[in-house]
Amino acid sequence: MADFAQISLGVNDCERAGAFWAAALGWVRRPPRWDGDDWIVIEPPPGRPGAPIAMDDSGSPAEEFPRVHLDLLAGDAGLDAEVERLLALGATRVDWPFYPEPGERHPEETPFVVLADPEGNRFCVAA
Numbered sequence: 765m766a767d768f769a770q771i772s773l774g775v776n777d778c779e780r781a782g783a784f785w786a787a788a789l790g791w792v793r794r795p796p797r798w799d800g801d802d803w804i805v806i807e808p809p810p811g812r813p814g815a816p817i818a819m820d821d822s823g824s825p826a827e828e829f830p831r832v833h834l835d836l837l838a839g840d841a842g843l844d845a846e847v848e849r850l851l852a853l854g855a856t857r858v859d860w861p862f863y864p865e866p867g868e869r870h871p872e873e874t875p876f877v878v879l880a881d882p883e884g885n886r887f888c889v890a891a
Contacts (some may be wrong), residue, residue, distance in 0.1 A: 770815055788836070803817070833885070856889065857880075
């Protein structure tokens with residue numbers, strides 16, 4: 765049975781993306797695997813679960829409506845506070861046309877906000 769080795773994220777500036785995601789998640793940068801290895805890989809600190817995220821130059825722009833994206837949980841700080849923290853790290857708000865209209869959200873549906881990392885990659889933050 766297969767398992768995740770890592771999540772690969774296409775970016776234009778590996779250092780900038782790596783710094784953002786390491787700060788956003790509280791993860792650490794993995795040392796290069798060999799001399800000249802220019803991939804930026806961040807991983808959870810020991811004892812925390814999660815698949816590493818690798819960043820490499822994709823040579824293509826971020827998709828406005830990506831088919832795959834990352835979902836983050838706001839945690840104890842709450843949704844608004846976590847969104848503000850991520851904005852301070854360099855994320856930007858995305859005008860997402862697929863938010864439910866007020867009153868249309870199912871009672872069990874988790875509130876979320878769509879942001880973009882400094883590279884333009886969309887991600888969600890949920891309460």
